[in-house]
Amino acid sequence: MTTPEITKAVKLLREGRLVAIPTETVYGLGADATNESAVRKIFLAKERPHDHPLIVHIGNIEQLQDWAREIPPAAMKLARAFWPGPLTLILKKQPQVLDIVTAGQNTVGLRIPRHPVARELLEAFGGGIAAPSANRFTRISPTTAHAVAEELGGKVDLILDGGPCEVGLESTIIDMSGETPVILRPGAITAHAIAAELGLPDIASPYAQHETRAPGMHHLHYAPRTRTILIETENIPDMLLALDRDDFPAAFVVNSDVIMPQNDKIRCIKMPHEAAAYAHDLYHTLRKLDHQDFKWIIIETVPQGEAWDAIRDRLLKATGSR
Template identity: 40%
Template sequence: MSTGSPRVLPVESGIAEAASVLRAGGLVAFPTETVYGLGANALDARAAARIFEAKQRPSFDPLITHLADAADLAGLVGPVPGAVAALAERFWPGPLTLIVDRPAAIPPIVTSGLESMAVRVPDEASARALIAAAGVPVAAPSANRFGQLSPTRAEHVVAGLGGAVDVVLDGGPTRCGIESTIVDARGGRPVVLRLGALPVETLVEAVGPVTVRPGSSGKPVAPGTLAAHYAPRTPLRVGDGAEPAAGDGARRGLLAFRERPAGGDWAAVEVLSPGGDLTVAAARLFDALHRLDAAGVTEIVAERVPDVGVGRAVNDRLGRAAATWRSDG
């Protein structure tokens, strides 16, 4: 695997070159509204294999295929179930990934051998322009090493993947800062397989009752659903910023929701949203964890946020990050 540096191009001027790299079987990291994706031609099994190699991603964890336009879905997969089509019409482009049956054109490596496929249309104009310019659907998980913090800035991608990626399109920080919500509605009633940037409450308002079934202890049926995931290199646990100093001389970092606590012996503190806005907290989550990870602390203590709206997805990511260290310890 290359240890050099990728070409970093401004997203405004780099789309044509990046599209050419995708058509040639290369890897392109690009911003979406959620996080930066690591893209390859979804019709090319060898290109998709490069994603797994670059990320050191296990072959059992499927990828999300990205389209330039909702109208492209039927052309790729054929007839779309009514409930799936209704969700696509309501929420695409946007941070909603839908499960459909895998078409023959998509090689099995993209879906990790599953007969289903995860697909979405991103709500980021430059991402859609890139996919349209490439002229192919683009398979793209988050542009980071498997199981580690998702990237919300181009510099996160460069630091994490280096020369394993050919081109990085720099579009600045992503807007949502947290991955898409994944829903399987092929059976009629939608089943939420991964909490994400589209809140469950918004789905319920649009389509009625849904089943929430995130998480996987075995082979995933959708991307990003392993119990241990989204982790910093520094051990993380979910705790309370008001807890007293441990008195052991350890350098601890705090990820706080609304404010820096008056007490405690914190070597570094990141506040997600002084105003208590959960959308802002989600947008800042991974960026703040990247900063704490680089701060030289020995442990990160993360406060849970209110478990409503997108806060449920924030708490989901914190729980999976903490589970990584519980399972390692």
Template identity: 40%
Template sequence: MKQTKLVEITDIEQQKEILEEAGRIIRDGGLVVFPTETVYGIGANGLDADACRSIYEAKGRPSDNPLILTVPDEEGALQAAAVISPTAQKLMDYFWPGPLTIVLPRKPIVPDAATGGLDTVALRCPDHDICRAFLRYAGVPVAGPSANLSTRPSPTTAAEVMHDMDGRVDMVIDGGPCHIGVESTIVECSGDDKVTILRPGGVTIEMLKEIVPIVEMDTTLVTGKGVPKAPGMKYRHYAPSAPMTVVVGTEDKVTEKLQSLYEALKAEGKTVGFLVSEEVGSHFPHKNMYVWGHHDDKEALANQLYTGLLSFDSDVVDVILAEGVDDEGLGLAIMNRMKKAAGGHVILVD
């Protein structure tokens, strides 16, 4: 078991020695958890096969699930990408730094352990000052999947990281709460002025269409079958400790359906947890309830989703009943995560 060092960064310039140490750990083959604007990532040298394999070991993650390499800027991406197409360049210019991961042909220097054996590499430049400073000190592309045990909800605070990763990594950099709360969108540049979404996230379809005329969804997102081209496509993810059912529809219809499910579960002697909006939550007992914000505030739900799911680890509940949202805008990414967390148990009540 590793001796995990937890450090809080509040001033990049005044605490640069800590970031230099974190960079050395990466270059020496160790593991450092770092903050981003989306979720916390578990970092290793993305050009070191053994270091990448240590991520799979720490997370208990299947090795055919590709890793995202994080870089501080476009120059960092050129360390790993064999070519940057005009469409990819356009996306980088507009969305980087930010919650967009771009899948590109890889250079031979990138090991199979970082790509799940694919001939492509997933690259992202996070919109987080502490993160990018750390990446510059590392000096190599840093593999950075979410810093949680595989299948579990992703962490958005250092405390949540320590729950899963204490003793599994060398250092955790506490940069405060993540402000987006769901992972990056992953796209593949599948042609001139055309991209395919491999995983929905912080950059929405609507935002992509402002830059690229043709935006499609990968068939694996729909069927759940096939070789994973990017993280989060094949295996169960984001799951809380208790089984969960998600109900989607209007506020009144969701409340009515949740009430019916709650009464049936209560009759069976089950303890129920609720992950709901303020409006829907007002109709139910507040014990074992996590309220994420107003019914129509998708940004609040995205920001609070994983913390809400993790909150039920400390509550003794048998079942979680959750309120979902429509799939417009950020809702697509939210429902992608909620469906996986619920194992597909989603009820539509429109």
């Protein structure tokens, strides 16, 4: 990324305008987190309800105290272990943090991204950037600059192109504001890795949460416009038989070695067997399928195991648990 582009992005942010930012997870729609009118533009561009809090991206650990208070030692331990990286900490907020950023809650989500373009921008900007995923509410998160342009078009003042996102799924979110750490959204940094760092036997399940404490907790999220369902491997043959003329063409997204027909009615997309590679490809694959004329996107369930938790979470949200 050239310095003139970063300089332009900083200028736009300081003017209260929107800049799309590449991170290692997905592209974010960024605004100055201290500027209420700028943050309001995020909600308007995304058509996002105001009861969904935003994550504030910061440039270094020293800035934590500008946004959070009563930071527990365990939170600092996680920050030092996993930042910069795909981990968001939920902490008690400083009084000056805008209610529009936190959805009126007394906590704020913070992280330091790993992507070099995001790091350079945050260093040059010198403050916090509120940046949810750069897509319309409930839709598929963008993992390329082109996908941001497709999603938001003229609603964003500048898109910084940092290439395809390395991880491809949103950050792990862990609530560190209470006595017990709770994962609100699974991501690339697993519960096991967090528990090991904190010397705990385990971490509370993300699926025990019902209120919108963090981004991505709506029952329908990361979703294609095309009708999309999630089915078990053993149910694929029955699904093939159940489809009628009005259900074609249909796309099947599979990760096992199940044998699938390939013809003008059915397209089979083989996903990687390895979780990290599957996560990297997921949103890009769904976005490509959503731009075609399929009547259905039918996704095979993924394997059990912690490595697949974040993927399973996104697939359940993408299908609205249908």
